[in-house]
Amino acid sequence: MERSLQELKERHAQIEHDQQLQKNLEERSQMIRSQLRQSKSSSLKLELQKLEKQLEELEFNLESRLFSWAGFKEVFWQAVRFGGLGIAVGWSLAFYTLKNPAPNNTSPAPQTLAP
Template identity: 55%
Template sequence: MKPPKQSSGPPFGKENQDPEFEQELLKVERALVALKERYNQVQADKASQKELQQRLGRLRHSKLPNVKAELKQIQQQLEELELNLESQLFSWDSVKEPFWQAVRFGGLGVIIGWLLKSVAG
């Protein structure tokens, strides 16, 4: 039996791709890398947050004199972690499209409303 004939090159080689497709593919790859990095950062922040909360719980029951300063420092770190976790969930890129859709269709609705009012009124 003869092996199947191989083509001389990939069907989607560089010579067959248009530059626009290549740019979009690079954009998607960069977005995927950024998403992976953000996911890893969120996982690390959640682990740190859990560890700090456990430490905070242990220190609250402690009677040592320097506990207040450490409690304050841990609370501050927890607040920073919470801010980091929340701030990255809503970036401009994630709300840009819905925002402009709302502006576009909301504005269109207002214009249609004015037209209807002027015709009916």
């Protein structure tokens, strides 16, 4: 339990670091784009391509850390288990009621015979 908590704290710190890095890279990318509008330098284009590649990798890393299979594994299997159990109970109740229908309480009114 303590190890899981420590791993969660480390992952949270890494995510915060990566988000700050992402913000800095986006700001730098915007600066380079504005400089590119003024001068068409090939070195600026190359730097912009590198920054965009870093941003893509960083975004992928952030998404994979936030949505990992390990985090959803337990919840997924519980949903499968209890969903399957619910379906099995529902089917068994449906079959039981089809085989043993409840008696109909609406019987016709008794008729009296007139002499």
